[in-house]
Amino acid sequence: MNKNRVLTLLVSSIFILSVVGCSSATPAASPPGTPLKIIASEDYPSYGSVDALSERADTIVKGNVIQTRVEALDDRGQADSQDQNHMNAAGSAADAQVSFDKIYTIYTVQVTESYKGGYTAGDRLEVKQLGGQLGNTEIVNDDSLKLMQTKDYVLFLETYADTPASLLNSVQSLYVVKPASKSNQASQQSQSEVIVSANPENDLTLSLSELQQIKNEQSNP
Amino acid sequence: MKRKLLMSLMLFSALAMFGSTIYAATFLNYGYPSSTIPIRTYNYASAWQGPMDASLANWNNAGAKVQFVKTNNSPNTITAGNFNNTAYGVNYASVSGNQVVNFRIELNASTITADASNLSNFIQSVFVHELGHSVWLGDNPTTNSPSIMSYTRNRNSMTKPQTFDINNVRSRY
Numbered sequence: 001m002n003k004n005r006v007l008t009l010l011v012s013s014i015f016i017l018s019v020v021g022c023s024s025a026t027p028a029a030s031p032p033g034t035p036l037k038i039i040a041s042e043d044y045p046s047y048g049s050v051d052a053l054s055e056r057a058d059t060i061v062k063g064n065v066i067q068t069r070v071e072a073l074d075d076r077g078q079a080d081s082q083d084q085n086h087m088n089a090a091g092s093a094a095d096a097q098v099s100f101d102k103i104y105t106i107y108t109v110q111v112t113e114s115y116k117g118g119y120t121a122g123d124r125l126e127v128k129q130l131g132g133q134l135g136n137t138e139i140v141n142d143d144s145l146k147l148m149q150t151k152d153y154v155l156f157l158e159t160y161a162d163t164p165a166s167l168l169n170s171v172q173s174l175y176v177v178k179p180a181s182k183s184n185q186a187s188q189q190s191q192s193e194v195i196v197s198a199n200p201e202n203d204l205t206l207s208l209s210e211l212q213q214i215k216n217e218q219s220n221p
Numbered sequence: 222m223k224r225k226l227l228m229s230l231m232l233f234s235a236l237a238m239f240g241s242t243i244y245a246a247t248f249l250n251y252g253y254p255s256s257t258i259p260i261r262t263y264n265y266a267s268a269w270q271g272p273m274d275a276s277l278a279n280w281n282n283a284g285a286k287v288q289f290v291k292t293n294n295s296p297n298t299i300t301a302g303n304f305n306n307t308a309y310g311v312n313y314a315s316v317s318g319n320q321v322v323n324f325r326i327e328l329n330a331s332t333i334t335a336d337a338s339n340l341s342n343f344i345q346s347v348f349v350h351e352l353g354h355s356v357w358l359g360d361n362p363t364t365n366s367p368s369i370m371s372y373t374r375n376r377n378s379m380t381k382p383q384t385f386d387i388n389n390v391r392s393r394y
Contacts, residue, residue, distance in 0.1 A: 037317075041312045042360075045309065100327075102313075169307060171372070
């Protein structure tokens with residue numbers, strides 16, 4: 001095969017693949033039993049600093065994941081009467097639409113250190129993230145970061161009375177604790193551990209000293 | 222000569238398509254297939270109903286070539302309520318291929334009322350953002366231009382789709 005033929009073949013392949021990949025033709029009807037795919041896109045608050053993040057979190061802990069499960073949850077909260085009056089003056093239509101179980105991945109986290117909130121080392125708490133598959137229904141949430149059982153995390157959370165806690169957002173609220181020797185952050189090499197964001201899009205940096213400061217503020221308000 | 226012309230044409234086409242794919246970082250891989258988008262009629266107290274209706278108008282009057290229309294039996298729903306999660310709003314889109322089959326938008330009154338200094342504007346900002354997901358727009362686009370899809374926008378003041386958003390939607394319809 002000469003050089004021109006190879007080049008022609010290469011360019012043709014790119015062309016065909018790009019046409020197929022970008023096709024917007026109407027999709028064929030899904031065969032029975034095909035999983036229902038629901039894609040969730042969330043609008044989250046963004047925080048300008050670690051201080052703002054920690055102020056908003058009611059619970060900040062370090063811990064590791066000991067169990068993961070997927071569950072359908074109705075995450076409707078109990079509204080106070082003032083909220084109800086403000087929102088649902090004509091409630092019937094709204095109430096009929098509200099019922100919707102969502103598929104969450106729920107992580108059981110064993111707390112190893114607490115910086116804010118009512119948990120202490122040794123406690124377990126549950127943290128939910130939107131997304132997962134149950135039967136034929138799958139909720140896909142590209143924003144969610146999967147927590148792994150092999151890692152230690154620092155989590156900035158909002159907790160609820162009757163459902164698992166939530167991260168404050170998917171970008172700025174989850175950090176991985178690493179041994180200093182495995183980190184590239186030279187400035188913190190003197191410490192035994194360093195903290196790096198679990199999400200590379202996070203522009204906030206969190207240090208052990210900041211966590212200690214948060215803990216101190218909780219003990220000496 | 223013919224071969225060179227053919228190759229150049231195909232290379233140009235391929236690059237143009239890949240180029241649009243890179244630009245499509247701003248876009249989701251799916252959107253509502255028609256420019257007229259029905260939404261099931263909703264009914265809330267005026268503090269919410271007004272801003273929610275205004276959100277539809279904000280898109281309809283933006284010149285983005287899309288129209289959100291309230292109808293009685295649409296599978297596309299909007300629900301405002303108190304939810305035990307930290308999002309201001311969520312768009313749940315049932316997708317087949319690159320088309321939205323139906324969607325459900327939730328506005329979280331717990332987080333919205335906690336952070337709003339201007340409730341009406343905040344509701345509009347979140348609802349207009351979530352509607353944007355139904356017309357191909359992705360979250361938090363990498364741009365210096367103002368965008369209703371940005372996580373860092375001021376939700377107490379930005380209530381309408383911005384020029385960047387409008388142009389992106391127009392490019393899809």
